[in-house]
Amino acid sequence: MGHASRAWTLRLAVAVAALPAAADIAFERIAVPPHVYAGGWEHFVGGGVAVFDCDGDSLPEVAAAGGTNPVAFLRNRGAMAFEAGAFPTVTGATGLYPLDIDGDGALDLVVLRVGPNLFLRGDGACGFAPHDFGGLPDGGDAWTTAFSAAWLGGDRPTLAFGTYVDRADPEGPFGTCDANLLVRPDGTGWRATRLEPGFCALSALFSDEDRDGAPTLRLSNDRHYYVRGGAEQIYDPALGRFLGPGDGFDAPSIWGMGIASRDVTGDGRPDLALTSMGDQLVMLSTPEGHEPAPFALGTAAQRPHTGDDGRPSTGWHAAWGDVDRDGDADLFIAKGNVDQMPGMAMADPNNLLRNDGGVFVEVAARAGIATTDRSRGAALADLDGDGRLDLVVVNRRAPWEVWRNVTPGGASLSVDLRGGDGNTRAVGAWVEVRTDAGVQVQEMTVGGGHAGGVAGPLHFGLGAAIAADLRVRWPDGTLGAWRTVEPGRVRIER
Numbered sequence: 278m279g280h281a282s283r284a285w286t287l288r289l290a291v292a293v294a295a296l297p298a299a300a301d302i303a304f305e306r307i308a309v310p311p312h313v314y315a316g317g318w319e320h321f322v323g324g325g326v327a328v329f330d331c332d333g334d335s336l337p338e339v340a341a342a343g344g345t346n347p348v349a350f351l352r353n354r355g356a357m358a359f360e361a362g363a364f365p366t367v368t369g370a371t372g373l374y375p376l377d378i379d380g381d382g383a384l385d386l387v388v389l390r391v392g393p394n395l396f397l398r399g400d401g402a403c404g405f406a407p408h409d410f411g412g413l414p415d416g417g418d419a420w421t422t423a424f425s426a427a428w429l430g431g432d433r434p435t436l437a438f439g440t441y442v443d444r445a446d447p448e449g450p451f452g453t454c455d456a457n458l459l460v461r462p463d464g465t466g467w468r469a470t471r472l473e474p475g476f477c478a479l480s481a482l483f484s485d486e487d488r489d490g491a492p493t494l495r496l497s498n499d500r501h502y503y504v505r506g507g508a509e510q511i512y513d514p515a516l517g518r519f520l521g522p523g524d525g526f527d528a529p530s531i532w533g534m535g536i537a538s539r540d541v542t543g544d545g546r547p548d549l550a551l552t553s554m555g556d557q558l559v560m561l562s563t564p565e566g567h568e569p570a571p572f573a574l575g576t577a578a579q580r581p582h583t584g585d586d587g588r589p590s591t592g593w594h595a596a597w598g599d600v601d602r603d604g605d606a607d608l609f610i611a612k613g614n615v616d617q618m619p620g621m622a623m624a625d626p627n628n629l630l631r632n633d634g635g636v637f638v639e640v641a642a643r644a645g646i647a648t649t650d651r652s653r654g655a656a657l658a659d660l661d662g663d664g665r666l667d668l669v670v671v672n673r674r675a676p677w678e679v680w681r682n683v684t685p686g687g688a689s690l691s692v693d694l695r696g697g698d699g700n701t702r703a704v705g706a707w708v709e710v711r712t713d714a715g716v717q718v719q720e721m722t723v724g725g726g727h728a729g730g731v732a733g734p735l736h737f738g739l740g741a742a743i744a745a746d747l748r749v750r751w752p753d754g755t756l757g758a759w760r761t762v763e764p765g766r767v768r769i770e771r
Contacts, residue, residue, distance in 0.1 A: 347366050425723060540719070
């Protein structure tokens with residue numbers, strides 16, 4: 278265990294000893310139109326969900342990949358009432374990510390597919406139509422399973438597409454990972470670069486992990502198919518190459534499925550949750566990079582926490598979020614066997630690891646969300662505007678789940694950013710929220726998770742605070758002034 282981990286564990290132990298008893302986290306299941314992520318081996322992975330407000334009413338809609346079934350789309354009518362909405366018929370989808378590609382203020386959708394990806398232009402009223410955004414490459418016949426985006430200069434985003442096994446390789450599937458794709462704005466069009474070697478990416482995230490103002494691209498890769506010689510990867514767009522040990526990046530080799538990024542240690546830099554088979558790998562930030570969290574932190578979630586299936590778990594989507602609004606980010610992990618892998622748990626309940634001042638405690642069963650279908654994508658988002666993070670879970674070959682958070686107590690702040698110069702959602706901004714309990718920091722990103730993400734306000738639990746100070750470091754590095762805000766939702770414009 279490194280020095281930083283030892284110091285962090287000691288500090289957490291002292292903090293937990295002083296904590297009052299926490300209220301139980303509770304969810305209730307909401308009835309929604311049925312949807313199943315279905316398909317054969319090409320849909321063993323994927324099953325992502327996008328949560329985003331497509332009509333500006335502050336009530337986010339939900340779209341979920343269907344595999345061989347069509348994409349599902351739910352209109353949000355308020356008070357946790359959802360109805361099936363009009364949407365293009367799209368099959369073969371593995372995941373979806375919302376972002377404003379063309380800078381017109383309306384959120385668009387990138388639909389990842391087995392085969393050509395699809396780009397849907399939003400009209401600001403929850404209407405969507407196929408659009409190539411000036412010749413944006415669709416990936417051809419690739420099997421796309423990961424996505425991220427960042428504004429690296431100019432008014433259009435740089436897009437990263439992570440691919441899985443090369444289905445055309447006659448030597449496959451093992452050891453035949455396809456190259457990933459980096460797509461940059463180039464004049465009025467786009468320029469695509471193959472990122473090689475590829476190690477079967479299942480999650481991708483642009484993030485300014487070291488807070489130096491230059492985002493890098495993290496790829497989480499599935500060693501089940503790269504077999505040997507591969508590892509997690511970080512690509513530096515400014516250097517035009519992958520980072521290695523000489524750059525301070527000691528890449529682990531895991532069955533990488535998902536990435537979740539958020540500062541949970543309070544040092545202002547993002548910590549990481551990387552899902553995998555067996556142990557879920559949480560990486561704590563240090564001034565030199567990241568190091569594995571100590572087992573005592575409680576985040577490994579390596580086996581089922583309910584039932585009698587003692588085989589190792591399979592983690593997919595991970596999401597940090599302050600579910601009980603006490604000021605500490607909790608961790609949700611979607612779990613489920615790939616299909617019938619005999620060495621892995623079949624009855625594999627989802628995890629909700631409550632952050633008790635820095636030590637994590639499993640509470641999914643008590644919260645009522647420890648379901649055991651083959652979960653894949655998920656989202657924590659405030660669906661009804663009550664300040665609590667609700668939950669959506671997509672299951673493979675089983676109906677999806679929507680849960681309302683009914684946990685009592687606590688206050689929260691939702692920060693809705695609006696940027697300029699084409700980056701209308703201020704992707705790359707950092708938001709700091711300060712109360713007597715300390716300072717929380719979050720980065721506005723597009724990507725991560727497993728095959729889906731949330732485009733919406735950044736959510737901060739405030740505990741018993743009746744006000745908070747807030748400031749924004751905008752993507753261009755400009756630091757805004759501190760302002761005092763009350764709990765609720767606040768919109769900050771550049």
